[in-house]
Amino acid sequence: MDNNRNFLITIALSVLILTVWQIFYMNPRIESQREATRIEAEQQAATQTPSASGEHADIPSAAGTSGNAAVPGGSAVAQAPATREEAVAGSNRVKIETPRLSGSLNLTGARLDDLLLKDYRVTVKKDSPNIQLLNPSTLPDGYYVETGYVGDTALGTMPGPSTEWAVSEGDVLTPSTPVTLSFTNEKGLTFKRKISVDENYMFTVADTIENATGAAIEVRSYGRTTRIGTPKTAGIYILHEGLIGVTGEEGLQEIKYSKLEEEKRITPGKSSDGWLGMTDKYWAVAMVPRSGREFQPRFSYSGDGTPRYQSDFLSDPIPVDAGASATSETLIFAGAKEVARINDYEEQNGIRQFDLLIDWGWFYFITKPMFWLIDTLFKLLGNFGLAILGTTVIVKLIFFPLANKSYKSMANMKKVQPAMMEIREKYADDKMKQQQMMMELYKKEKINPLAGCWPVLIQIPVFFSLYKVLYVTIEMRHAPFFGWIQDLSAPDPTSLFNLFGLLPYDVPSFLMIGVWPLIMGITMFLQMRMNPTPPDPTQAMIFTWMPVIFTFMLATFPAGLVIYWAWNNFLSIVQQGVIMKRQGAKIELWDNLIGLFKKKPKPAE
Secondary structure (H helix, E strand, O other), X not given: OXXXXXXXXXXXXXXXXXXXXXXXXXXXXXXXXXXXXXXXXXXXXXXXXXXXXXXOOOOOOOOOEEOOEEOOOOOOOOOOOOOHHHHHHOOOEEEEEOXXXXXXXXXXXOEEEEEEEEEEEOOOOOOOOEEEEEEOOOOOOOEEEXXXXXXXXXXXXXXXXXXXXXXXXXXXXXXXXXXXXXXXXXXXXXXXXXXXXXXXXXXXXXXXXXXXXXXXXXXXXXXXXXXXXXXXXXXOOOOOOEEXXXXXXXXXXXXXXXHHHHHOEEOOOOEOOEEEEEEOOOEEXXXXXXXXXXXXXXXXXXXXXXXXXXXXXXXXXEEEOOOOEEEEEEEEEEEEOOHHHHHHHHHHHOOOOHHHHOOOOOOHHHHHHHHHHHHHHHHHHOOHHHHHHHHHHHXXXXXXXXXXHHHHHHHHHHHOHHHHHHHHHHOOOOHHHHHHHHHHHHHHHOOOOOHHHHHHHOHHHHHHHHHHHHHHOHHHOOOOOOXXXXXXXXXXXXXXXXXXXXXXOOOOHHHOOOHHHHHHHHHHXXXXXXXXXXXXXXXXXXXXXXXXHHHHHHOOOOHHHHHHHHHHHHHHHHHHHHHHHHOOOOOOHHHHHHHHHOOOOOOOO
16 A cells, blocks of 8 residues: 555645646736736727837848848838838738738738738637737837848849839739739849739749849849747747747757847758748748758847847759749748648648647647547537547547456455455554565455556546647637637636626636636546545545645636546546446445545544
8 A cells, every 4th residue: 555655645746746836837927928918909909009110220131141142131111100000001012812811912022011810819709809910020019021032242133121022913912813023123133923822821922033134143032030029928838939940950940039039040951841930829920942942041039129030041042044034932821820721731732841830749649639539529519618528538438448447456455445454453563564465465356556546647648638739729729618618728717716707806816716627626526535535644635635736726727628627537437436336346435425524533532
């Protein structure tokens, strides 16, 4: 029984650490995120933005240089606009309208800097503003992506951030109507750019370079995703938010904003394929270079005045003979990180490891199948909450043989309780002999004393993979269940301490003990009470308080996770009860419940 005691003490210490971490670290962070979301919604609803110093000419150049060839920075702006609407109206634009996107393309630099996601809102409220993914560079939260060219100064002006493109064809960019832009410099180089977009989130920028200079030339294509101001992030270790890419031999590179601020510049090796950009929890912007040449990726930071973060690439020289033309293409993903869309883009466009744009984590081999199962059930049941309940049943069936064996062993242990008590009494003064006789009893009766731990242990990887799925996949964002649960990825919004909203006051985050956390705690309490109360006082105390601690700890976890745990507890109670009855072992639940309210005898004087 020492093994059982040590196991229980280990669980208790782990729960204590998690509880302290949850109360003093996670709860304040969740509270601040809620406040930030509220402020963001109010700001977007009012469409007011504080003034900023604008985009400066010292925005970091893109990766690499060759002679005088370096990616240009931004152009200076005399005065920053007061609102997003003014910033958009301050330049010539081509409207973007697709089933899932709206916004405009800035003809200055052919820059994608005005993009709203039609299917996603800031909060669950129906009148909440749409997510603004990209913003003009003159705003303090500017976020944009552009492509261009660099070359020898003798070749004249190259298309860059300040280039004014002319519209050759198309008035509105839609999935069925691409837009063609053109620019001819003073040396006779003509750049024709065809921009198209699909039904979802992928833009294609296809350039044709026509050389009428009378001599063979070389140019380099570049692309950059730039973000102005330090973005708000969740700051949780299970999620990456920041700069990201898959290039060269390095493969996946995940660079947090704070790390880039320290190192200023990170330059991986050259690559012939891959992608790079920036990612948020649910949204991302990624560039896929396709010039037919190797490219140099880079991640850089500039904190002079206004913080600016940039992912960029610079291709190897693209030769263009006299009187001839050359082509270059860049794919730009800008949208929500929907699993099906990301997988389709990876397969259809041959983008290396594009699925890593979603942070599946180290245990992706569990997390991805878990998402697939939930998503498949959702398509059948039409509700992610029901899909989670169905997933729990399937997981229980998968682990049924192991759990069944465990519960049988626990039932057998109950039947030999009298023999175990006899051994303890007989060898009370000889612990070594007592342990030896116990092991012989276990061997004779074919009992594993740690079998009762398996139902808990096998839940741990499933629990964390489900937590990851609920936390990082956008499919779970704002997914309703029934009643008051309107977002399975957020905590239960009710609280016992204001009678679930009946009393007119808010409670601190660490007291947000909602209905589902209470149900989870009650089912965990009942499950533990199906076993005899441990004779050791320390074990008995852990036995009693663990459901209470878990209730507080899980109260701020996503509601979908708490629903899973409660439903799993209920199924375990039924399963354990049936097995114990078949084995002829006594179910201690009712006696334990009665014992809680039974008057304890006073100790003899």
